[in-house]
Amino acid sequence: MTVLLQFLETWWVQLVCGVVIVAVVPLIAGYVVLVERKLMADMQARLGPMRVGPHGLLQPIADALKLLIKEDIIPRDADALIFWLAPVLSMTAALTSMGAIYFGPSFRVAEDINIGILFIIGVSSLGFLGIILGGWASNSHYSIIGAVRSTAQLVSYETAGGLAIISALLLSGTLRVSAIVDAQASNHMWFIFMAPVGFFTYLVASIAETNRAPFDLPEAESELVAGYMTEYSGFRWALYFLGEYANMIVVASIATTLFLGGWLRPFPNVHWLNWIDLLPPLVIAAVGAYCVYRAGKQPVKVQVWFMWAVALSCFAIAVLYVLPWLVQPLRFALPGLNGAFWFLLKISGYIYIFMWLRFTLPRYRFDQLMHLGWYILIPLAIVNVFAVGVALLLEAEFGWNRWIAMIVTTACTLAVSIYLVRLQDKRSAAASSATAVTSDSYAG
Amino acid sequence: MSDTSFQNATRSNETLLGADELVLNMGPQHPSTHGVLRVKLKLDGERVRGAECVIGYLHRGVEKIAENRSYQQFAPYVDRMDYVAAVSNGLGYCEAVEKLLQVEAPPRAKVIRTILTELQRITSHLVWLGTHALDIGALTPLFYCFREREEILKIFEKYCGARLTTHAFRIGGLQYEAYDGFEQDVARFCQDFERRIQDYVDLLTGNSIWIGRTRNVGILSAADCIALGATGPVLRASGVKWDLRKAQPYAAYDRYQFEIPTGTNGDTYDRYMVRMEEMRQSRLICLQAIESIPEGAIFGKVGKVIKPPVGEIYHSIEAPKGILGYYIVSDGTTQPYRVRIRPPSFVNLQALDKMVRGHLVADVVAIIGTLDIVLGEVDR
Numbered sequence: 001m002t003v004l005l006q007f008l009e010t011w012w013v014q015l016v017c018g019v020v021i022v023a024v025v026p027l028i029a030g031y032v033v034l035v036e037r038k039l040m041a042d043m044q045a046r047l048g049p050m051r052v053g054p055h056g057l058l059q060p061i062a063d064a065l066k067l068l069i070k071e072d073i074i075p076r077d078a079d080a081l082i083f084w085l086a087p088v089l090s091m092t093a094a095l096t097s098m099g100a101i102y103f104g105p106s107f108r109v110a111e112d113i114n115i116g117i118l119f120i121i122g123v124s125s126l127g128f129l130g131i132i133l134g135g136w137a138s139n140s141h142y143s144i145i146g147a148v149r150s151t152a153q154l155v156s157y158e159t160a161g162g163l164a165i166i167s168a169l170l171l172s173g174t175l176r177v178s179a180i181v182d183a184q185a186s187n188h189m190w191f192i193f194m195a196p197v198g199f200f201t202y203l204v205a206s207i208a209e210t211n212r213a214p215f216d217l218p219e220a221e222s223e224l225v226a227g228y229m230t231e232y233s234g235f236r237w238a239l240y241f242l243g244e245y246a247n248m249i250v251v252a253s254i255a256t257t258l259f260l261g262g263w264l265r266p267f268p269n270v271h272w273l274n275w276i277d278l279l280p281p282l283v284i285a286a287v288g289a290y291c292v293y294r295a296g297k298q299p300v301k302v303q304v305w306f307m308w309a310v311a312l313s314c315f316a317i318a319v320l321y322v323l324p325w326l327v328q329p330l331r332f333a334l335p336g337l338n339g340a341f342w343f344l345l346k347i348s349g350y351i352y353i354f355m356w357l358r359f360t361l362p363r364y365r366f367d368q369l370m371h372l373g374w375y376i377l378i379p380l381a382i383v384n385v386f387a388v389g390v391a392l393l394l395e396a397e398f399g400w401n402r403w404i405a406m407i408v409t410t411a412c413t414l415a416v417s418i419y420l421v422r423l424q425d426k427r428s429a430a431a432s433s434a435t436a437v438t439s440d441s442y443a444g
Numbered sequence: 445m446s447d448t449s450f451q452n453a454t455r456s457n458e459t460l461l462g463a464d465e466l467v468l469n470m471g472p473q474h475p476s477t478h479g480v481l482r483v484k485l486k487l488d489g490e491r492v493r494g495a496e497c498v499i500g501y502l503h504r505g506v507e508k509i510a511e512n513r514s515y516q517q518f519a520p521y522v523d524r525m526d527y528v529a530a531v532s533n534g535l536g537y538c539e540a541v542e543k544l545l546q547v548e549a550p551p552r553a554k555v556i557r558t559i560l561t562e563l564q565r566i567t568s569h570l571v572w573l574g575t576h577a578l579d580i581g582a583l584t585p586l587f588y589c590f591r592e593r594e595e596i597l598k599i600f601e602k603y604c605g606a607r608l609t610t611h612a613f614r615i616g617g618l619q620y621e622a623y624d625g626f627e628q629d630v631a632r633f634c635q636d637f638e639r640r641i642q643d644y645v646d647l648l649t650g651n652s653i654w655i656g657r658t659r660n661v662g663i664l665s666a667a668d669c670i671a672l673g674a675t676g677p678v679l680r681a682s683g684v685k686w687d688l689r690k691a692q693p694y695a696a697y698d699r700y701q702f703e704i705p706t707g708t709n710g711d712t713y714d715r716y717m718v719r720m721e722e723m724r725q726s727r728l729i730c731l732q733a734i735e736s737i738p739e740g741a742i743f744g745k746v747g748k749v750i751k752p753p754v755g756e757i758y759h760s761i762e763a764p765k766g767i768l769g770y771y772i773v774s775d776g777t778t779q780p781y782r783v784r785i786r787p788p789s790f791v792n793l794q795a796l797d798k799m800v801r802g803h804l805v806a807d808v809v810a811i812i813g814t815l816d817i818v819l820g821e822v823d824r
Contacts, residue, residue, distance in 0.1 A: 044587035141468045145490065145805070213581060214653060223806050225475060362653045363581025365806045366490055428656070 021098055029245035030060030036355050043359045054294065054303040057310065070234035075138060078231065082137035087232065087239035090130030094246035097124040101253045102177050104263045104339030116177035117165065117254070124250050127243060128154045131211075131218065134240070135228035146227025149366060150218035153208055156373035157215075161205030163381030167191075167198030167388040168258035181262030188269055190261040194406050197384045197413045199259040201377055203353070206251035208373070211244060213358035217366055252350040253343075260346045263339030277334075280341035281321035288314030371428065376420045380413070387413045465493060468805070472501045476579040476809040479819030483796070483808065490804045495797045499790075502823035510783035515541050515615060515750040518780070523609035525787060526821040528571045530609045531564035531600070532763040538613045539694055540759035540770035544752040545615075547745055551738045553617035554696040559630060559733045560603070560612055561695065562726040566637070567593045568764035568816075569719045569726075573644060576716070576813035580657050585647055592640050595633050602629065616746030627734040634727050641723060648716075658712035662799035662811040665710055672798070673791045676766025678815065681718045682710030688762040695761075700732045712814040719816075751778055765789055765816050785824060789817040 034049065034056060041048025049056025074080050097120045100113055113119055128150060135147020168191045169175060172183035184190050192199045208215040219227035226232075229240050256262060267273045291311035298304045321341075324334040364372065387409035394400040394409075466489075471482040480501035486494040506525060510518045522537045523530035535557055542549060549557070574589035597607040602623055604612045612618075648654045664674065666682040679686055687704045689697040705721035707714025752774040760769035766788025775781040792815050799811045 040583070044584050045591055046587060141466065145468075149490075213583075216581070217806075223476070223809050359584050360647070361582065362577065362648075362651065362657055363806070364653060365657055366804055368653075368656050 026242050029242045032245050034060050054298050067238040077139045079137040082133050086130045086134030087236045090127045090243040091239045093127035094243045103343050104336040115175045117175045131228050138231035142224045142230045146218045146224050157205045157208035160377040160381050164198045164202035166385050167195040170388050184261045192259040201381045210247045214361040252347040256346040263343040265342050281318045285318040375424045383416045492800045495800045502819045506824040514778045520611045526818045529568040529764045531560050534613045536761040536768045538615050541615045543759050544757040549617040549744050550741045552740045553742045555737050558696040562729045563596045565726045565764045567596045569723050572816040579809040579813040617743035661712040661807050663711045672795050677718045681707035681714040700729050715814045787821040789821040
């Protein structure tokens with residue numbers, strides 16, 4: 001038993017995990033795209049991909065193959081080296097930062113770095129360099145406007161996001177990823193309930209950081225064709241695309257770790273709710289059962305087989321989850337498996353919010369985006385950091401009840417946020433009346 | 445970089461940072477120029493300092509074709525100008541030739557024409573709403589709009605067999621009698637549509653991003669509209685209550701009660717509100733019209749060969765996008781001597797340069813969308 005544990009601790013397991021990340025994350029990102037298209041179709045009263053595989057389940061693979069065999073075009077006036085480097089940089093940054101993320105108590109690639117969160121944020125920010133370089137190297141007007149927009153957006157929203165993260169770091173007192181999750185367990189509370197404003201600030205900032213609607217200005221389709229990606233095609237384009245979705249997984253992981261309790265199940269310390277630990281295999285088995293039910297309704301034989309394959313792999317995973325309950329020597333793997341399940345579930349929920357917003361909201365204009373960032377989000381994040389600090393101080397120095405301290409300071413933060421929004425409304429009303437005068441000054 | 449420094453830079457010939465102007469060639473292949481419009485934008489950063497429209501990529505010489513076709517043969521061609529409102533184009537042409545011939549379509553034909561034209565107005569506004577929202581970044585309204593449009597196109601298909609370029613009317617009246625269940629289909633659509641239009645209101649009207657993107661964007665004063673000849677919802681959103689359906693009633697519009705919605709600011713949000721209200725009013729007209737479709741003939745006293753007397757005629761109607769006029773000169777033969785068409789999209793597009801100055805690139809697509817142009821009509 002101990003031998004096995006030591007065996008798992010050796011370095012090459014991490015190497016295997018790394019290879020898995022490089023090989024599997026693009027696949028997952030591809031399937032996130034499919035899920036997005038399916039959700040979008042559902043909200044827009046249509047079906048979405050239905051042709052390749054049952055319910056379009058093979059669509060991501062078909063798309064990836066199509067992109068692989070496309071002609072590789074580099075525009076004549078482009079800076080070929082940077083043009084080649086930029087998407088690779090974008091993708092590499094997203095995958096590297098994923099290395100430091102903990103998917104479960106023992107599911108990780110890198111060592112338990114003591115500045116884990118800082119590492120993840122720092123490396124994932126490098127991905128923007130890929131966008132800026134790509135826009136510059138393409139030597140096209142749309143690309144350069146997209147790149148400039150993304151630079152400004154990055155500077156504004158990384159600030160807000162970073163400040164939002166600080167509130168969770170104050171609560172946990174550490175940058176170590178595993179210790180942050182443990183702090184949430186020992187506090188008997190996820191940090192979203194202790195610093196809700198911090199979470200929502202991070203939610204907005206992370207949507208902007210990943211260039212998702214309603215902040216998708218760098219690639220605003222209806223304005224800039226495809227923004228920084230305009231000149232890209234084939235697999236280079238796919239790298240950008242997958243990098244963007246991998247980045248979504250990264251920001252969702254950060255939010256999950258910091259605010260949503262990481263790999264902890266709901267109510268981790270309540271013992272009479274221990275039956276929740278049985279949910280993962282049951283849910284996965286239910287998905288498998290649904291696939292079996294659907295398999296009978298597939299019109300084409302290949303699709304029936306494919307549905308059965310999906311069902312059987314679901315059952316296999318369910319068995320994998322049940323095994324540690326039955327076989328005593330494997331019991332050590334249980335927290336890891338369950339942790340991975342809850343972690344992925346929370347990430348999915350977070351990404352679902354991203355998608356939902358994308359289908360619902362129109363796009364911000366560039367100046368409105370900047371106003372939102374600098375006039376509302378950043379001041380709010382700063383106030384929130386103060387508020388959390390004051391709450392901790394009240395508890396430690398003046399012996400306040402933690403909950404009362406948190407509720408009072410959160411209420412203060414919300415009051416400030418209302419004030420900021422009203423101020424901004426006034427400001428934009430004044431600005432737009434000024435613009436109205438300008439547009440009248442045209443004299444032919 | 446305060447707003448005032450932007451404005452100062454916009455007024456003078458200097459750019460904000462002293463850099464060169466960037467000329468951005470938007471189109472003719474661009475996702476939101478609604479076809480093959482090419483706009484040469486002069487940019488200072490993202491601020492627009494001027495826009496020049498380059499048109500003609502879809503020019504087919506429709507007016508010249510008319511000179512080599514008989515009056516009946518030319519009728520299907522007008523469907524291909526504003527192809528999202530083919531029925532309205534057909535109505536204008538047929539009525540113009542009827543005026544030239546000094547005949548009138550029978551009352552029953554006029555009422556059915558009115559119903560179909562108002563349904564077409566709703567489809568045209570639905571296409572506008574969906575694509576306009578898409579330009580501003582809202583993906584979902586497009587599919588809801590097209591779901592409703594599909595219902596109307598089904599009615600067209602049942603009536604005349606075609607969905608888009610319908611050629612629904614003939615000079616002198618109608619070729620086809622309204623099919624069995626026509627009234628019920630229209631009534632059912634109108635009943636659903638009231639509820640469905642609420643979906644768009646929920647998604648857009650009160651949405652703060654939508655308001656931020658449309659309010660005070662592309663303001664056009666009433667005087668500017670009249671000076672530029674802009675008509676239709678663009679004119680009415682600026683506060684001018686001018687609608688040919690009321691001012692010079694044609695078809696059967698004098699029979700029905702309806703309101704002319706107007707705006708106050710003449711900005712993109714007002715144009716949005718005006719068109720939304722126009723869809724509701726069109727629905728009301730349809731409901732009134734199906735109540736009492738008069739009995740009788742559907743074709744007037746027009747022979748197989750149309751040979752109008754020597755003369756000229758100008759007839760204009762309120763198409764979904766504005767005033768659509770036909771000027772026809774007859775030399776007494778079976779073919780028109782000259783046909784000149786006044787297309788609302790072409791005239792409204794003139795306002796683009798004036799509207800986009802001082803705004804950002806993102807507003808340009810919003811303004812192109814709010815003008816509701818169809819390039820088939822701009823270029824002809």
